[in-house]
Amino acid sequence: MDPDAVAKIFVEHYYTTFDTNRAGLANLYQDGSMLTFEGQQILGAQNIVSKLASLPFDQCKHTIATVDCQPSGPAGGMLVFVSGHLRLSGEQHELKFSQMFHLMPTPQGSFYVFNDIFRLNYA
Amino acid sequence: MDPDAVAKIFVEHYYTTFDTNRAGLANLYQDGSMLTFEGQQILGAQNIVSKLASLPFDQCKHTIATVDCQPSGPAGGMLVFVSGHLRLSGEQHELKFSQMFHLMPTPQGSFYVFNDIFRLNYA
Known part of the structure; x- marks a missing residue:
């Protein structure tokens, strides 16, 4: 499957799940997964989902502006770089963010998130 | 060496070189290196430096706001995620940007840029 298509499907799935059922993101991470959220480092699917x-x-609503994708090396991983904005429930103001994911293949032919780095882009 | 320290030294070196001697960035890439610059995909050190x-x-001047870093897997690579702003010569206005690098180790004990994704963050 075309990497750009995989990236697009992943990004759509990730942010739809974040916006409607945050606990459902647990399936996308594994024990060795890492999240750096606004500088805070968190290790493992359970801790990551607890944090989120x-x-x-x-509630919040993400809107995606750009998705860029590159293969990360011979292990079959994929880097996905996202920019966009998000609106929190009850807030008029939108926050800009950037986020990168390193997706690694699973034996089942799917992908999981090995690396995840999130930053708000303050004006 | 502490990965955060490596990331910080790399980021300082990269943007200082970009701002003072863009052609000098060629040493940081190799033939298989990839750059996605505002959505445009470029392959190989020579093409990347031609593009830059x-x-x-x-001239431009980068100012770094945040640097986040994670190991990318067993091959010894490192993901470096940067946010900041840049000012072009003769412009008052600053542009916000985000950029990610995937650094891979060289046999000489240094690192080169295998993946590089750059985006301006428009307001």
């Missing part, structure tokens, strides 16, 4: 679930807003 | 040299401004 504990963010101080109930 | 051809950007329509003589």
Whole structure:
């Protein structure tokens, strides 16, 4: 499958799940997965989802502006770089963000998130 | 050496070289290196440096806001995620950007850039 198509499907799935059922993101990470969220380093699917679930807003809506993708090396991984903005429930203001994912293949022919780095882009 | 320290030294070296001697960036890439610059895909050190040299401004100044770093897997690579802003010569206005690098180790104990994705973050 075309890497750009995989990246696009992943990004759509990730942010739709984030915006509608944050706990459902657990399936996308594994024990060795890493998240750096606004500089805070978190290791492992369970800790990552706990962190995302504990963010101080109930709902948000991501809008994607750009998705870029490159193969990360011979192990079959893929780097996905996203920019966009998000709106928290009850807020008028939109926040710009950038996020990168390193997707690694699973034996089942799917991908999981090995690396995840998220930053808000303050004006 | 501490990965965060490596990332910080790399980032400082990269943007200082970009701002003072863009052609000097050639040493940081290899034949298999990839750059996605504002959505345009470029392969190989020579093409990457040609692209960077051809950007329509003589000088610019990057200012770094954040640097995040994670190991990318058993091959000893490192993901470096940067946000900041840049000012072109003769322009008052600053442009915000995000950039990610995938650094891979060389046999000489140094690193080269295998993946590089750059995006301006428009307001």
